[in-house]
């Protein structure tokens with residue numbers, strides 16, 4: 001595991017970095033971030049996990065959006081509880097084999113509001129990483145809290161994040177909300193794997209024509225401005241909104257829904273593995 005950590009986890013080596021425990025061997029940690037809430041960050045994070053898992057990878061999601069957890073519900077884990085064995089948490093597992101750790105899985109009542117202050121949230125994040133038996137995972141996706149505040153900063157500083165996927169709404173692209181997320185990742189020296197535009201268009205159910213309610217996409221232009229990859233525009237799909245509500249995203253997500261974003265993750269991680277094994281020789 002040592003070379004895994006050395007290969008690509010600057011954060012894990014720092015004094016504040018969370019360490020992996022003896023029940024955990026996580027090869028790659030990828031963040032999913034957004035400039036603000038409500039753009040579909042969790043939806044994209046969940047969808048990426050589903051696609052990676054379908055490809056045969058071992059996948060976990062650390063729901064770091066402690067005060068707005070939505071991963072368990074969309075993956076059919078509403079009402080489930082993470083178990084604890086000798087103070088070590090055991091993540092819940094979806095029927096497709098995705099491991100999930102989330103505040104909603106440890107709360108007495110899922111509807112309890114989370115009114116924790118920053119240090120308590122940071123403590124929960126640490127527990128979800130260091131005191132959780134993740135087993136061996138190819139990818140741990142981190143659903144980051146929205147924005148650029150205290151908690152995302154803690155995540156960036158403490159978790160060995162190898163790269164981030166930025167999710168934005170069409171309006172965010174215009175209003176430069178993306179810039180904040182991008183700049184935060186840059187300041188923390190975390191590579192940005194690319195930009196996904198969510199809810200960009202709707203497909204007419206009658207004729208199949210794509211309708212762009214917010215006007216033509218600014219994705220390519222914005223990605224160009226920041227020198228990052230455009231990882232595709234995603235439709236507004238009522239069937240997927242319903243799937244998130246009903247916890248059936250794993251079944252309902254169309255095959256190859258966000259291929260460019262999946263490829264960006266897989267190829268970056270393969271590249272880092274190659275670098276690490278080259279360096280080890």
Ligand SMILES: Nc1ncnc2c1ncn2[C@@H]1O[C@H](COP(=O)(O)OP(=O)(O)O)[C@@H](O)[C@H]1O
Nearest residue numbers: 037038039040041042043199235236237241244
């Ligand atoms: N492309 C989409 N099509 C349909 N519904 C979506 C889409 N993206 C997100 N949603 C819905 O919008 C809501 C907000 O998405 P969510 O992923 O929770 O946002 P965030 O994590 O950025 O706050 C959710 O109810 C989700 O199911």
Ligand SMILES: [Mg+2]
Nearest residue numbers: 041042065070
């Ligand atoms: Mg969310």
